[in-house]
Amino acid sequence: MGNVKQDIKDAALGFAESALDGWNDFCLFFKEAWPLLGALLMILAGIWWYADPPPPRHVLMATGSPGGSYEALGKKYADFFEKRGITLELVNTHGAQENIQRLSSRKDPVQAAFVQNGVFKPEEIQGIASLGSVDYEPIWFFYRGPEVKASDFEDVNGQLKYFADARISLGEEGSGTHTQAMRILEVSGLSKVAHFLFMPSHESVKALQEGRINGAFLVDGYQSKNVQTLLADTSLHITTFRRAEAYARLLPYLHILKVPTGGFSLVRNFPDHDVQLLATTTNLLIDDRMHPALQFLFLEAAREINGKANFFAQRGEFPFFSAAGIPESPVALHYEKNGSPLLMLYLPFWLAELINRLIFVLLPFCAIAYPILLTLPGYRNKRMRRKIDRLYGVLKTYEYELITNYQIEARDSYLRKLDLLEYEALNLKVPWSMSGDYYALRTSIDYVRNCLNRGVHPYQVNVDT
DSSP states (O other), rough: HHHHHHHHHHHHHHHHHHHHHHHHHHHHHHHHHHHHHHHHHHHHHHHHHHHOOOSEEEEEEESSTTTTTHHHHHHHHHHHTTTTTTTEEEEEOHHHHHHHHHOOOOOOOOOEEEEETTTTGGGOOOOOEEEEEEEEEEEEEEEEESSGGGGGOSSSSSSTTTTTTOEEEEEOOTTTHHHHHHHHHHHHTTTTTTTTOOOOHHHHHHHHHSSSSSEEEEETTTSHHHHHHHOOOOEEEEEEOOOOOHHHHTTTTTEEEEEEETBBBTTTBBBBSOOEEEEEEEEEEEEETOOHHHHHHHHIIIIIITSSSSOOTTTTSSSSSOOOOHHHHHHHHHHHOOOOOOHHSOOOOOHHHHHHHHHHHHHHHHHHHHHHHHHHHHHHEEEEEHHHHHHHHHHHHHHHHHHOOOOGHHHHHHHHHHHHHHHHHHHHOOOOOGGGHHHHHHHHHHHHHHTTOOOSTTTTOOOOO
């Protein structure tokens, strides 16, 4: 038992001594190489700042008109970003066209926007990338008065007695509602049947409830305030698109959503028959210069907020990445295949982003610094070797004088010179690997001193004896 304790004690002492020697060697190395290390650190800082700058802490996002689903959705995104230390400021706009224009402009500070699929011409858009689709946006047509049969919407050449003189709101010009409504009417051959008005969504809702207009198109999410207001009004009807599959063929970006009887209200049995709705999707578009870390944050927000099951979508259905006519961001492509970076799943955003940036910078930096660092031990050894060789040179000079021109009265002077030379050797900070050379130098100095103390002329043989 005693031997075991002694072995443990010896091992601990050996480890402590090795650690101390290593620390002393490191301190010596740092004192000698700090100018080079400082230069490398400055290079690293420059690469880190200019090659991969940190993401901004304030981001502008265009939503849409007040009261719409984009505004409500934007607030959820803003809360998500706030929890991660980023301020997401929401900007109300007149609709999709303004959102596209602001994203396309290199001078506009807006960096993200919700935009309906199908309201833009991809060939006319530059500087914008897509982070995928995040929700369905049904195309609603609410109207008041007698209920219209689906066949009335198919009578292209007829007078359409219910809508020939009706006042119909198609949404504000430039808005997604206006664009989608016009496309539906154009492919239906109904674009010149009724008296069309171009009112913002919230004004259309109010005018329809007050009876100032007969019908209104609305392209908005099921949970939006405007849609819920109209669905709750028992005096209004909703149109079903019986030929939804044909519309989806003609306008490939459209999706078909089905609402069963009583789906909106079992109490009212509303609707009182199965309904087919056409829907576009909400695209999350960004300025293609947006920092990759912010793009991952937007995608994580989409997964957490829009990935939940809702009235029309199943859990995990969004975000999805489909051809929207706008190039997908490389970050979105990576996210689609691999998800978010592993660190973002387990660490706070700021820390995960910092580590990712360090990895991004350190890899190319190490390619430059590693060969330099490899030369440092050899540089240190050569530098110390020159110091030891210089002292050896001084010692050789003294010894040469003793051989060629020794005078007994100068012995004390030579001994003082040797003492000073040994003192200079004692002040050398020698790395552990060169201890043998260090002690060989001190032994050589002591050898010359012993020769001086040996006799009258220690470097010559006494021929008289």
